[in-house]
Amino acid sequence: NAGVTQTPKFQVLKTGQSMTLQCAQDMNHEYMSWYRQDPGMGLRLIHYSVGAGITDQGEVPNGYNVSRSTTEDFPLRLLSAAPSQTSVYFCASSRLQTGELFFGEGSRLTVL
């Protein structure tokens, strides 16, 4: 029972490079989301999706793109990495309405 799987776990980028953080869930959850975690600032929502083909912006969407072509996958794309995007990124999924949000183990990104 894999739950929510994120790859890669660690990544170092240079300023201006692009990359994709992968997220997959095997629980048939309609809702998926991406958060970033920075010291003292808790978890801030980047983008979320309520189903395949539907995405929306969260609190801090600038510099990130998402797509949801299947129920299982929700990749996060950094278009042109900046040092301010150095953070730990968490993908989470759940049933559509309020209920337990299941988190992946996180992806630590460093932008030099």
Next chain:
Amino acid sequence: GENVEQHPSTLSVQEGDSAVIKCTYSDSASNYFPWYKQELGKGPQLIIDIRSNVGEKKDQRIAVTLNKTAKHFSLHITETQPEDSAVYFCAASNGAAGNKLTFGGGTRVLVKP
């Protein structure tokens, strides 16, 4: 949008003592208030949640109280143990956009043996 404030940011307690973490929220439409525990190097995990039609909920050594009038809710951990050492997050949601949660800034709890 919703804003959730969490206090304190760090909390050190002696094993066996109680720990209390408090959160306030701004959106009166919020109706779901979960608490998550994050251990080192892991993703957060739900430990307890409460909905707006309930004032208090208990699960063994943890309890959550909600005051909708004052827009605050609290987590109480009794008889703390070393394995309770972690970062705890409160969150709030109004259910308007799927399971969109707004999190507080987190509380690092250290239980000293």
